[in-house]
Amino acid sequence: MNLIPLIDRTGAVRAWADRKSGWICNPTGSVFLLIAFDGVFRFAGEQIGWFYGDHIRDRYGRVVLARPGAKIDGLSMPRPKKSPEPPKIYLPTGHPVLRWLLPPPPIKPGAWADFKLLFDDGLERIRAFEKKAAELCKQPRSAA
Numbered sequence: 001m002n003l004i005p006l007i008d009r010t011g012a013v014r015a016w017a018d019r020k021s022g023w024i025c026n027p028t029g030s031v032f033l034l035i036a037f038d039g040v041f042r043f044a045g046e047q048i049g050w051f052y053g054d055h056i057r058d059r060y061g062r063v064v065l066a067r068p069g070a071k072i073d074g075l076s077m078p079r080p081k082k083s084p085e086p087p088k089i090y091l092p093t094g095h096p097v098l099r100w101l102l103p104p105p106p107i108k109p110g111a112w113a114d115f116k117l118l119f120d121d122g123l124e125r126i127r128a129f130e131k132k133a134a135e136l137c138k139q140p141r142s143a144a
Contacts, residue, residue: 003086006056006065009112011078015065021091029087033118036098040118045096048118062113074109 003016006024017024017035024033024040033048034041040049040056049058055066063072068080 001089001091003089004067005080005083005086007068007078007080008065008115009063009078011081013081013083014115016086016089018089018091022095023089023091025087025089027084027087029089031089031092034095036095039098039100041096041098043092043096045099047098047100056118057107058113058118060113061107062111064113064115064118075112076110 001018002020003018003025005013006015006017008014013027015024015026015033022035023031024035025031032043034043035051035056038051039047040051041047049056049064054070055072056064058064063075066072066077068077068083070077
């Protein structure tokens with residue numbers, strides 16, 4: 001297994017990619033993404049972005065992760081921070097059923113995206129509203 005570090009816009013190693021299998025794991029060794037046919041998919045199979053050979057772009061065309069030393073037009077690469085040792089990972093035996101959701105995005109030159117966006121499925125605001133509504137329902141009502 002040949003793990004390649006992937007850095008974010010700060011130069012910190014946020015993930016490790018296995019070129020042969022296409023799986024991407026976090027620094028602790030948990031697999032959370034799959035690259036297949038140039039699409040980037042969550043473990044459940046939902047497409048969240050695109051792979052451009054040496055970097056990953058989100059659904060809006062912004063760079064999320066890149067291989068150290070990558071040359072990306074219009075983007076200044078951060079100085080990579082000290083790279084930790086690759087984690088010990090156990091790759092899943094099968095791939096998820098891939099759900100293609102996104103047409104290729106327009107490339108936004110010079111735009112980085114936050115690494116946390118890889119985990120956002122677009123429902124974060126709705127979940128926050130549900131949580132707040134549940135908390136309000138649990139509060140005792142004052143007698144009027």
